[in-house]
Amino acid sequence: MGNDGHSPASTVPEAPAEGPVPAPTRRVPRPLSPLREHLRDTFWFTPTLGLVGAVVGAVGVLAVDELFVRLLQEDGDYDTVASLIKIANDMRTIVSTAGSAMLTFVGVVFSISLVALQMASGQFTPRVVRLYVRSRITKCAFAVFLATFLFALLVQASYEGEDDPRKVTTVPVFSSIVCVLLVLVSLGLFIAYVNSTLRLMRVSHVIDRIIRESLRVLDKHARGGGTAPLPPAGPEIVHRGRAGVLRDVHIARLVRVARRHGVVLRLIPRIGDYVVPGTPVLAVHGAGKAPPARALRYTVSVGVERTFHQDIGFGLRQLSDIAQRALSPAVNDPTTAVQCLDRIVQFLAAVARRPLGALCHCDRAGTVRLVQDLPGWTDLVDLGLTEVRRCATGSPQVTRRLMAGLDDLWALAPEARREPLERHRALLAQAVTRAVPDAAEREFALVPDRQGIG
Numbered sequence: 070m071g072n073d074g075h076s077p078a079s080t081v082p083e084a085p086a087e088g089p090v091p092a093p094t095r096r097v098p099r100p101l102s103p104l105r106e107h108l109r110d111t112f113w114f115t116p117t118l119g120l121v122g123a124v125v126g127a128v129g130v131l132a133v134d135e136l137f138v139r140l141l142q143e144d145g146d147y148d149t150v151a152s153l154i155k156i157a158n159d160m161r162t163i164v165s166t167a168g169s170a171m172l173t174f175v176g177v178v179f180s181i182s183l184v185a186l187q188m189a190s191g192q193f194t195p196r197v198v199r200l201y202v203r204s205r206i207t208k209c210a211f212a213v214f215l216a217t218f219l220f221a222l223l224v225q226a227s228y229e230g231e232d233d234p235r236k237v238t239t240v241p242v243f244s245s246i247v248c249v250l251l252v253l254v255s256l257g258l259f260i261a262y263v264n265s266t267l268r269l270m271r272v273s274h275v276i277d278r279i280i281r282e283s284l285r286v287l288d289k290h291a292r293g294g295g296t297a298p299l300p301p302a303g304p305e306i307v308h309r310g311r312a313g314v315l316r317d318v319h320i321a322r323l324v325r326v327a328r329r330h331g332v333v334l335r336l337i338p339r340i341g342d343y344v345v346p347g348t349p350v351l352a353v354h355g356a357g358k359a360p361p362a363r364a365l366r367y368t369v370s371v372g373v374e375r376t377f378h379q380d381i382g383f384g385l386r387q388l389s390d391i392a393q394r395a396l397s398p399a400v401n402d403p404t405t406a407v408q409c410l411d412r413i414v415q416f417l418a419a420v421a422r423r424p425l426g427a428l429c430h431c432d433r434a435g436t437v438r439l440v441q442d443l444p445g446w447t448d449l450v451d452l453g454l455t456e457v458r459r460c461a462t463g464s465p466q467v468t469r470r471l472m473a474g475l476d477d478l479w480a481l482a483p484e485a486r487r488e489p490l491e492r493h494r495a496l497l498a499q500a501v502t503r504a505v506p507d508a509a510e511r512e513f514a515l516v517p518d519r520q521g522i523g
Contacts, residue, residue: 163248283383315343429441468497473517
């Protein structure tokens with residue numbers, strides 16, 4: 070797959086229509102940058118930590134119980150030991166009930182999650198399911214529920230049948246108190262979980278989460294621009310793993326490898342492109358020796374779907390999908406499409422004056438070692454507006470909001486970046502003219518209105 074149509078072999082320029090931009094931003098990459106994002110995209114990690122923490126905590130608290138009883142026995146305070154035995158026996162019912170009920174509790178929460186996921190994927194788009202997978206409150210709730218269940222089982226196993234304060238070896242009083250506290254924390258987390266799930270089932274909150282993630286990624290990764298002159302091109306390194314979507318690259322490791330071999334690496338496909346085995350993914354520039362395959366292991370991450378981590382266009386993709394589904398005849402919800410357009414315009418306004426194009430990553434000496442291609446202004450405008458515009462001709466509420474958004478972006482964008490906005494305005498007017506035969510209706514549908522039909 071050559072250069073994937075995104076950048077030439079020797080330089081990575083900003084498109085001429087984008088206008089002048091500042092020089093590339095030199096950044097020192099964060100080490101192990103993809104690891105945290107990959108763990109957030111998994112659901113097993115946090116509950117597993119909860120189970121491990123439950124085992125460690127149970128062992129520690131039970132050891133405290135045993136030590137406390139032994140100290141009392143060494144001091145001859147058997148009356149206190151007898152009192153602790155009575156307290157532990159009274160709390161045994163609570164611990165036993167908590168242990169048997171928590172597993173049922175987990176099943177109920179899991180059922181709620183499945184229903185929420187099905188409704189979200191059907192109402193919005195299957196790509197928003199990852200918001201549930203990445204939800205911190207959902208993972209914490211499952212982790213604490215499972216930890217409480219396992220902790221209660223371990224505490225129950227520590228109970229002895231011996232009631233003689235002189236012979237007993239441990240009395241699980243502190244561990245029983247901790248178990249009760251975990252139950253109380255679980256109840257609080259359940260309330261927070263239900264509130265979070267209900268919020269994520271509302272389209273306004275889903276859209277807000279998407280745009281916040283998009284702006285966060287934009288601030289982290291869209292700081293480069295301009296033309297990055299590269300040394301002469303050398304060999305290309307092909308992808309040898311499984312086929313899939315290019316989710317992200319390990320920036321810090323690629324920079325270290327390039328510095329060690331005295332070369333500059335250029336990422337050929339964009340983040341979000343689908344790559345297959347044999348596809349060139351890295352071009353080597355410079356007189357140094359091309360890095361061996363073993364040095365580049367685990368530097369390119371391929372998965373089954375796109376992620377926000379280094380993909381600044383993924384949020385627009387999701388918003389466009391939600392708007393298209395809302396405008397379909399089966400749903401017919403133009404207000405949701407208007408809400409999506411609000412956030413699409415917000416994102417495009419945030420990038421209207423930002424440098425786009427080449428993102429250059431440098432080593433600690435300030436030498437460019439990795440060049441990554443970002444979507445340009447025209448790419449982002451087309452991604453956010455094209456499909457919504459084509460679906461909106463039958464809804465004056467959406468066309469009016471789209472006209473207002475184009476007006477706002479036209480006023481915010483530099484003159485060199487206004488051409489795609491003018492093109493979308495002309496195409497929208499043509500589409501409405503073809504779809505709406507009545508002149509008065511056409512005029513009404515093309516009046517800019519930030520609320521659509523306020």
